[in-house]
Amino acid sequence: MMNAMFDRKTFLSVSASTLFASAIGAYKWEEDSSRGRKRLPGFRPLSLKQIRIEAGAERAFRAIHVSDTHLVRADRTDNDPRKVELAARRYPEMGFGEHYLTQAIDLAISDGSLLLHTGDMIDFVSNANLKLAECYFGTGDWFVAAGNHEFSKYVGEAKEDAKYKSDSFARVSASYPNDLAFCSRVVNGINFVAADNVYYNFTFDQIERMEAEVKKGLPIIFMCHVPFYTPAHYAHQMELGKGLCSYQIGVPDRLVNTWRKPQNIIKGEEWQDRRVQQRADKATVEFIEYLKAQTLVKAVLCGHCHEFWEERFSPTAIQYVCSATYKGDGYDICIC
Numbered sequence: 001m002m003n004a005m006f007d008r009k010t011f012l013s014v015s016a017s018t019l020f021a022s023a024i025g026a027y028k029w030e031e032d033s034s035r036g037r038k039r040l041p042g043f044r045p046l047s048l049k050q051i052r053i054e055a056g057a058e059r060a061f062r063a064i065h066v067s068d069t070h071l072v073r074a075d076r077t078d079n080d081p082r083k084v085e086l087a088a089r090r091y092p093e094m095g096f097g098e099h100y101l102t103q104a105i106d107l108a109i110s111d112g113s114l115l116l117h118t119g120d121m122i123d124f125v126s127n128a129n130l131k132l133a134e135c136y137f138g139t140g141d142w143f144v145a146a147g148n149h150e151f152s153k154y155v156g157e158a159k160e161d162a163k164y165k166s167d168s169f170a171r172v173s174a175s176y177p178n179d180l181a182f183c184s185r186v187v188n189g190i191n192f193v194a195a196d197n198v199y200y201n202f203t204f205d206q207i208e209r210m211e212a213e214v215k216k217g218l219p220i221i222f223m224c225h226v227p228f229y230t231p232a233h234y235a236h237q238m239e240l241g242k243g244l245c246s247y248q249i250g251v252p253d254r255l256v257n258t259w260r261k262p263q264n265i266i267k268g269e270e271w272q273d274r275r276v277q278q279r280a281d282k283a284t285v286e287f288i289e290y291l292k293a294q295t296l297v298k299a300v301l302c303g304h305c306h307e308f309w310e311e312r313f314s315p316t317a318i319q320y321v322c323s324a325t326y327k328g329d330g331y332d333i334c335i336c
Helices: 008-021 081-094 097-111 127-137 162-166 169-173 204-214 231-240 282-293
Strands: 047-053 061-066 114-118 142-145 182-187 190-195 220-223 297-302 309-314 317-321 329-335
Touching (some): 061 097, 097 127, 097 329, 114 297, 142 190, 142 220, 182 204, 204 282, 231 309, 282 309, 297 309
Parallel strands (some): 061 114, 114 142, 190 220, 297 317
Antiparallel strands (some): 061 329, 182 190, 309 317
């Protein structure tokens, strides 16, 4: 697993050379007399929403929480023109993620903050994306959760399930700083626990591992990619998505049954029945019920929806849904 670390000076040097000079090839920049390249239009400073989590830390500390960066790079090393075309098509929307992620890392390194990422660092699996992700994860102090795009080969071209994920899991994991299936780390007396729920399910093995974390007796900040069902967020997502699905885990069956199938299916992409994928199985229901009952759980950090949302998850925990890095958003968290 990747474990390189750079200081702030080294990171800024890497940012100026390796990160942004590892060519995308297909993307053209306008000439600029001072630097040779001009920024893409629309760049602005990173916008971090400040929140405070009272968790019982041994001493107060800061964390920068970002999510859904969606790095979109591909080059000749993949020997796959489809990936290059996909990168070119997705870059206009997602390409700002590199700019904002660099700002977040620079801020965290300068302030000594923990860096948290709740999935979709990359938009799809490519050599260029994984190399770039590894470079970013080699800076600062990271703890991360997996996202569904971590294992996506071409974005929506096939049914994504455990078998699909297994094709790229080892390759992707080698570029990430911690176990993507389930992992924990203690910082200043706070137990950060990250679990894979990218296909809207938890497993019985994850329940057992979560029980072991609770037995440690430390306050827990839980991290995952897909947000847990909450009533108000569900209503918002359904209105936003026009009733297609809510993109949440643990949605009651009675609500899942009301989702409708889109009329227009993108040519070349297989329609996944979201009602099947997102219906909670036995292990998922048990995991969620167990997590809600644990008073040691002080917060839930997640992403996936590409916008901020905050709502109570349990009597002791608020769920914080982080907006997307490529939109210039993130959380600046004081944990105390």
